[in-house]
Amino acid sequence: xxxxxQGITIGIERVNADIFIKLTATGTLTHDDYQTITPILESxxxxxKQANVKILLDATELDGxxxxxxxxxxxxxxxxxxxxGKIAIVGDQHWQQKMAKLADWFISGEIKYFDSKESxxxxxx
Numbered sequence: 001x002x003x004x005x006q007g008i009t010i011g012i013e014r015v016n017a018d019i020f021i022k023l024t025a026t027g028t029l030t031h032d033d034y035q036t037i038t039p040i041l042e043s044x045x046x047x048x049k050q051a052n053v054k055i056l057l058d059a060t061e062l063d064g065x066x067x068x069x070x071x072x073x074x075x076x077x078x079x080x081x082x083x084x085g086k087i088a089i090v091g092d093q094h095w096q097q098k099m100a101k102l103a104d105w106f107i108s109g110e111i112k113y114f115d116s117k118e119s120x121x122x123x124x125x
Contacts, residue, residue, distance in 0.1 A: 019052065024061070025059050030066050041080070045080055055084060056121065
């Protein structure tokens with residue numbers, strides 16, 4: 001019997017005055033994934049007054065979103081977009097690079113696409 005892993009893994013740390021969030025997205029994200037992750041992210045972002053949140057999104061294992069999950073992601077970005085200083089998206093697909101450019105229109109912080117975690121981390125810090 002084989003198991004297909006899918007969903008979002010989250011890590012939250014403080015680095016000096018910054019909040020660093022590492023997200024790893026795997027498989028095809030669903031509305032249920034966002035129902036689980038949204039309260040965790042909102043709790044981590046509660047009380048932030050300035051754009052000092054840095055995010056590393058590892059999308060190398062991401063296949064995409066269900067339609068409702070894509071809407072959940074869009075709403076989350078609109079609600080908290082002013083709190084993000086930098087977002088680094090690491091991927092290996094052309095559509096992921098396009099996703100990063102599209103997200104840049106809705107998020108006030110800087111968003112860049114990378115093909116390696118090392119270069120993404122250098123840019124974030």
